[in-house]
Amino acid sequence: MGAVTGSGRPAVAAGRDHAADPLGRITAMIDAGFLAEMGWDPDRLVLAPPPGHRLVVRPVCRVEGCSNTAPGRRGICAACGRRLSAAGLADDQAELVGRARRPRRLPVLCLVARCGRERASGPAALCRTHAGQRDALGVTTAEFVVRSDVVALAPNGPCAVAACPRQRRHPDGLYCDAHQQRLRAARRQDPRLDEAHFRRTEPAVGVGGQVSLRGLAPLVVAQVLYGLQQRCRLERVQTKEADLRCVCDNLRRQQVTTVDDHVLGGATTSGSSVLPTRWSPMPAEPSPPPRPRSPATNGTWRCSGSGTVSFDAISQRWLRESAKRWAADDLPRRRIRPGRRTGGGLAVRHHVNCVAMLSEALRARADRGENPGALGRTDMEAFLNRLAYLESAGRISGDARLRAAREVRAVLGRIRAMGLTRPGQVAARLGEDFAVGRDDVPDTPEPAEAGRALPPEVMRQLCARLGDISSPEMGCATELAIATGRRPEEICDLPYDCLVRDDDGGAVLVFDNHKANRLGRRLPISEATPR
Numbered sequence: 001m002g003a004v005t006g007s008g009r010p011a012v013a014a015g016r017d018h019a020a021d022p023l024g025r026i027t028a029m030i031d032a033g034f035l036a037e038m039g040w041d042p043d044r045l046v047l048a049p050p051p052g053h054r055l056v057v058r059p060v061c062r063v064e065g066c067s068n069t070a071p072g073r074r075g076i077c078a079a080c081g082r083r084l085s086a087a088g089l090a091d092d093q094a095e096l097v098g099r100a101r102r103p104r105r106l107p108v109l110c111l112v113a114r115c116g117r118e119r120a121s122g123p124a125a126l127c128r129t130h131a132g133q134r135d136a137l138g139v140t141t142a143e144f145v146v147r148s149d150v151v152a153l154a155p156n157g158p159c160a161v162a163a164c165p166r167q168r169r170h171p172d173g174l175y176c177d178a179h180q181q182r183l184r185a186a187r188r189q190d191p192r193l194d195e196a197h198f199r200r201t202e203p204a205v206g207v208g209g210q211v212s213l214r215g216l217a218p219l220v221v222a223q224v225l226y227g228l229q230q231r232c233r234l235e236r237v238q239t240k241e242a243d244l245r246c247v248c249d250n251l252r253r254q255q256v257t258t259v260d261d262h263v264l265g266g267a268t269t270s271g272s273s274v275l276p277t278r279w280s281p282m283p284a285e286p287s288p289p290p291r292p293r294s295p296a297t298n299g300t301w302r303c304s305g306s307g308t309v310s311f312d313a314i315s316q317r318w319l320r321e322s323a324k325r326w327a328a329d330d331l332p333r334r335r336i337r338p339g340r341r342t343g344g345g346l347a348v349r350h351h352v353n354c355v356a357m358l359s360e361a362l363r364a365r366a367d368r369g370e371n372p373g374a375l376g377r378t379d380m381e382a383f384l385n386r387l388a389y390l391e392s393a394g395r396i397s398g399d400a401r402l403r404a405a406r407e408v409r410a411v412l413g414r415i416r417a418m419g420l421t422r423p424g425q426v427a428a429r430l431g432e433d434f435a436v437g438r439d440d441v442p443d444t445p446e447p448a449e450a451g452r453a454l455p456p457e458v459m460r461q462l463c464a465r466l467g468d469i470s471s472p473e474m475g476c477a478t479e480l481a482i483a484t485g486r487r488p489e490e491i492c493d494l495p496y497d498c499l500v501r502d503d504d505g506g507a508v509l510v511f512d513n514h515k516a517n518r519l520g521r522r523l524p525i526s527e528a529t530p531r
């Protein structure tokens with residue numbers, strides 16, 4: 001079980017030109033042990049991660065022995081729910097309903113010995129033809145399967161929907177039962193439906209515990225497997241099976257030849273989080289030469305925990321591709337913490353938005369900033385001046401200007417460190433002086449002006465209503481907080497002897513700054529405050 005696909009792709013020979021063979025390069029990096037762990041079937045191109053896997057997760061029914069998917073708070077699958085209600089049991093008596101039947105591994109074949117056809121349905125236990133014969137004879141399934149005149153049948157051909165691992169419904173039909181019905185429904189919606197397109201793009205029938213990679217380009221199959229391996233082995237982050245299925249369905253719908261062309265966003269996405277965050281090969285790998293691509297395929301990425309990152313606003317190809325590489329490199333560093341919504345995706349989105357501001361400034365050039373080799377110090381100054389102008393015009397805050405300069409500096413620095421400005425790379429010949437220097441980043445404003453303090457209007461109202469506070473302790477504490485700007489917990493912790501006289505006779509408040517772990521701080525206060 002070493003093969004990514006069972007289609008007889010030759011093993012990748014050592015020393016082969018990897019840059020010219022991205023499929024071979026990625027295939028060589030996928031571990032056979034990982035594929036086995038994920039239940040990868042290289043012939044059917046279906047992933048079947050074991051129920052209860054720590055990193056590739058789905059909500060599994062809590063009834064003993066059941067491995068069906070059980071979405072929703074109930075935690076019980078539809079089949080077990082039916083068994084429960086038939087037995088007159090409530091959900092909290094699930095342990096009384098008895099073990100579920102053995103987990104089914106699809107395809108489940110007809111019960112007739114050596115019959116190669118799939119069952120018409122789970123309870124039918126027989127293929128469509130044999131079930132018909134049984135019904136015509138009026139015998140039970142047990143009686144039918146032991147009859148000497150029952151003949152095993154050759155399997156039907158595969159369903160014509162590329163994604164579907166099922167057999168056709170009839171030997172002379174084209175589709176499985178479910179896709180026959182879906183096609184009929186799609187035709188009702190659109191009488192001029194392109195059936196060939198339907199076959200290429202329609203998702204497989206959703207089966208809990210299985211993700212079909214059929215109908216994807218061979219490179220995309222390898223990229224998805226590699227991305228999943230990186231998530232599980234390197235980043236050790238969880239992947240929801242439903243999200244993985246959704247990503248695969250999107251890739252198929254878009255008929256991309258590489259995941260780099262994948263566009264996420266809009267109505268086609270569901271699922272709250274993940275796309276493998278590191279599609280691109282290991283950082284040490286030489287990057288493939290840039291491929292020509294149309295500006296229409298800009299791309300939006302979905303990143304862990306916090307929605308999408310859009311690169312669409314970056315018009316220059318070199319800058320957009322560089323920003324994507326930067327994000328692919330940066331995202332895995334921002335780990336998901338269990339049970340917490342991570343700000344990692346948010347930070348990446350903010351950086352990308354700042355790069356989009358740079359992109360906008362570069363569009364003022366005659367070449368619209370498309371040629372990295374032509375860019376230099378003048379262009380960077382134009383960008384920094386624009387930031388200063390936006391702040392002076394009140395269009396962005398001082399903090400936003402500071403962050404924009406800082407984040408563009410960080411991204412450009414990383415792009416250089418990743419070697420993307422080397423000859424042949426996506427940002428080749430980018431001007432050495434096209435950078436944000438340390439001196440270009442405006443000074444950090446004093447905390448007082450950084451917007452952490454209450455707005456003056458609120459402060460005015462608070463001071464005016466101080467007398468309304470009925471509790472003298474609260475009134476005193478509030479007044480102290482206003483006069484000294486200390487945190488509430490610091491005020492509450494003030495010892496009885498907090499007020500001392502300094503050597504020069506001025507009043508001093510002694511307090512512990514727990515947040516910065518500085519104890520016994522002395523803050524001079526006005527004579528009017530101590531009472």
Ligand SMILES: [Zn+2]
Nearest residue numbers: 061066077080
């Ligand atoms: Zn169940």
Ligand SMILES: [Zn+2]
Nearest residue numbers: 110115127130
């Ligand atoms: Zn059969």
Ligand SMILES: [Zn+2]
Nearest residue numbers: 159164176179
């Ligand atoms: Zn089908």
